[in-house]
Amino acid sequence: PVRRSVSLSAGANLVSYTGSGGSILSLVDAAVVARTQVIWVWRDSVGGWLGFLPTLPDAVQGIRSLALGDLVFIQSTGPVGWDMR
Numbered sequence: 249p250v251r252r253s254v255s256l257s258a259g260a261n262l263v264s265y266t267g268s269g270g271s272i273l274s275l276v277d278a279a280v281v282a283r284t285q286v287i288w289v290w291r292d293s294v295g296g297w298l299g300f301l302p303t304l305p306d307a308v309q310g311i312r313s314l315a316l317g318d319l320v321f322i323q324s325t326g327p328v329g330w331d332m333r
Contacts, residue, residue: 267332290319
């Protein structure tokens, strides 16, 4: 795992997650969540994209965690920095 900061722009952002992994809400800063419409995570184990919508309850999320090397697509409403951990 490598700790790094990524600058997200308004609109579509595709990044590779380099942190140690865990719950999305514990790994994605509150400022990022506040500007996020949807997060999609590619999972090889299912061969597809799984979605996380910050406004929905955990019980209906397609994914709730990130792992080292995940491809993460974030649709953002404005620029923000994500400090990966």
